[in-house]
Amino acid sequence: MKDTPLANCERDFLLKAFEEKKRLDGRQTYDYRKIKITFGTDYGCCFVDLGKTRVMAQVSCELVAPKDNRPNEGILFFNIELSPMASPVFEQGRQSELSVKLNRQLERCLRNSKCIDTESLCVVSGEKVWQIRVDVHTLNHDGNLMDAASIAAITALCHFRRPDVAIQGDDVTVYGPEERDPIPLSIYHMPISVSFSFFQQGTYLLVDPCEREERVMDGLLMIAMNKHREICSIQSSGGIMLLRDQVMRCSKIASVKVSEITDLISKALENDKKARKAGSKCGFAESIPQERITALKMEGTPVDVEGVTERASYVVQKAGTPPQTVPSPVVPLPGVGQVGEGIHSTWGMEEEEEENNISGDEEDKVIQMEVDKEDSKRGDVVEISDSEEEEVVILNPETPDKTPKSKPPSSHQKVAAKTKKKQKK
Amino acid sequence: MTQSSCDALHFFRGGGMMEVCGSSTVSLREFGCEQSLLSRPDGSASFTQGDTSVLAGVYGPAEVKVSKEIYDRATLEVLVQPKVGLPSVRERLQEQCVRETCEASLLLSLHPRSSLTLILQVLHDDGSLLSCFLNAACMALMDAGLPMSCLFCAVTCAIDTDGQITTDPTAAQEKESRALMTFAIDSTERKVLMSSTKGSFSVSELQQCIAVSQKASEKIFQFYRDSVRRRYSKIL
Numbered sequence: 001m002k003d004t005p006l007a008n009c010e011r012d013f014l015l016k017a018f019e020e021k022k023r024l025d026g027r028q029t030y031d032y033r034k035i036k037i038t039f040g041t042d043y044g045c046c047f048v049d050l051g052k053t054r055v056m057a058q059v060s061c062e063l064v065a066p067k068d069n070r071p072n073e074g075i076l077f078f079n080i081e082l083s084p085m086a087s088p089v090f091e092q093g094r095q096s097e098l099s100v101k102l103n104r105q106l107e108r109c110l111r112n113s114k115c116i117d118t119e120s121l122c123v124v125s126g127e128k129v130w131q132i133r134v135d136v137h138t139l140n141h142d143g144n145l146m147d148a149a150s151i152a153a154i155t156a157l158c159h160f161r162r163p164d165v166a167i168q169g170d171d172v173t174v175y176g177p178e179e180r181d182p183i184p185l186s187i188y189h190m191p192i193s194v195s196f197s198f199f200q201q202g203t204y205l206l207v208d209p210c211e212r213e214e215r216v217m218d219g220l221l222m223i224a225m226n227k228h229r230e231i232c233s234i235q236s237s238g239g240i241m242l243l244r245d246q247v248m249r250c251s252k253i254a255s256v257k258v259s260e261i262t263d264l265i266s267k268a269l270e271n272d273k274k275a276r277k278a279g280s281k282c283g284f285a286e287s288i289p290q291e292r293i294t295a296l297k298m299e300g301t302p303v304d305v306e307g308v309t310e311r312a313s314y315v316v317q318k319a320g321t322p323p324q325t326v327p328s329p330v331v332p333l334p335g336v337g338q339v340g341e342g343i344h345s346t347w348g349m350e351e352e353e354e355e356n357n358i359s360g361d362e363e364d365k366v367i368q369m370e371v372d373k374e375d376s377k378r379g380d381v382v383e384i385s386d387s388e389e390e391e392v393v394i395l396n397p398e399t400p401d402k403t404p405k406s407k408p409p410s411s412h413q414k415v416a417a418k419t420k421k422k423q424k425k
Numbered sequence: 426m427t428q429s430s431c432d433a434l435h436f437f438r439g440g441g442m443m444e445v446c447g448s449s450t451v452s453l454r455e456f457g458c459e460q461s462l463l464s465r466p467d468g469s470a471s472f473t474q475g476d477t478s479v480l481a482g483v484y485g486p487a488e489v490k491v492s493k494e495i496y497d498r499a500t501l502e503v504l505v506q507p508k509v510g511l512p513s514v515r516e517r518l519q520e521q522c523v524r525e526t527c528e529a530s531l532l533l534s535l536h537p538r539s540s541l542t543l544i545l546q547v548l549h550d551d552g553s554l555l556s557c558f559l560n561a562a563c564m565a566l567m568d569a570g571l572p573m574s575c576l577f578c579a580v581t582c583a584i585d586t587d588g589q590i591t592t593d594p595t596a597a598q599e600k601e602s603r604a605l606m607t608f609a610i611d612s613t614e615r616k617v618l619m620s621s622t623k624g625s626f627s628v629s630e631l632q633q634c635i636a637v638s639q640k641a642s643e644k645i646f647q648f649y650r651d652s653v654r655r656r657y658s659k660i661l
Contacts, residue, residue, distance in 0.1 A: 085544040297457035312632035
């Protein structure tokens, strides 16, 4: 589906507003929208709301063979799925330019910054390592998907627990969550991406652009940084020229934003840990807000099943007895089944006609008689090896007269069949 | 379940009969719903049944691709997004079940040559996923304000090895069940719109499950009614 275009007057209005240091949603230039982090029921599932933008990240793990050049390092795999739910522009199963850009940026932000200790993911060197897979699903696109995705991915990685593994000699045992507590990944630092959008060839700068702002922007600068003020990746797109002090200023803003977001993430993780320890219910079902009129929740209810059995038996009786099946189906040979009662088979009638055309009716009769004779001499199972076909086993029924189609083809018929094949070719 | 009913069950089993005995486990887990929680889709809803939760989004009626255009009705496309990895055959099957149910209840001929897209995202799977998909889909279609001839809801029933029926089973209950059935039921006549079954069961068991689902659907339709009433009364 095509996106609704942005009208020129809307564009002009937005740009005019930026000149007056105003934004559509009333934010200041360097303000982020409200960030909300929630966790799913299982480990490694995280939802991030950045204003109206909403993404979900799910981390999963699997034992795989390592890469040849890195035999004792685990594998990290990132996938940002631009689900059509987020925006009608996104199409299912198609790698768009945006999705490649986001995936690449997330990889550079989290894998190339070496924020996760991949060596601790090794189980048996050169044979088995953990592959950590991060799936980020976009649920609602209202701008700045990258920041939301990076927050969701790193939070989900911090929240994730992998199964414990014990090695005794050559035996590797993977323990389930009931047997041994799953263990968290070792994370050195938390890189977080901060996006800056530029308007009017870099004259105006805004942090955390919303969807409308993204549409009118000239350029985008994404800086991934951790709270130790180390830049993990920096990417400029849109083809605008930035001055050195512009980049410096952006990195300074980013460091402030990153420390705020990191604190928020740690707080969210702490709260979730407490909730899990206390054994209270956590997860998405619990996060449905109760104070909204659009939301409603109902406690578990028993279903009144009175009269169910009576109704069922009534329906069964009313339906009547099923048509009588044949009491003893004709079984020509042990191990052979038959459908229907020896009626003339209409299957492959056309083929038979074709054969008749080639061989002629009289010849056919002769063949049939020959077959009968041959059959009486030979055993019950006739095996014919055709050079073109695979081995065919034809079982001979007791009444070949009734079902002429199922008779084993004689040498004459084989010739006929071959000519037919040639005709088809 | 009392001891005597247990004995009765064993007696029947010994006699070579399949019989569903007393059903004290027939209940629905707590369920919740939130509508229009996403800003981009025309209609959206999240539905949770116990821990199982699904997010649904609807776009449409909108422009349709020429290759998918149907001249006398709208084209409905259903997409199921799994939590991990890419959609596979299992998701295709679920998509088909949901699509056929929605097509049965939506008045698609009112929007010829247009497209409707329904996207279902798994948020957590703890059993009865297909019924949760269908319930979320119905809530999202309601939120999008699409014309429908009736509402629909879905109930999953599991028959365990003792022949006991459990409605709305958890993942663990599903694993231990002998047969698993999901029925979509319409709101006007309580008839079965779609059925999806797995495992072996007798005719009477099937009918019992349908009857149980019809009873359980009353609860879900009441929930739909309550949530719509709450929404338009604007009172918490």
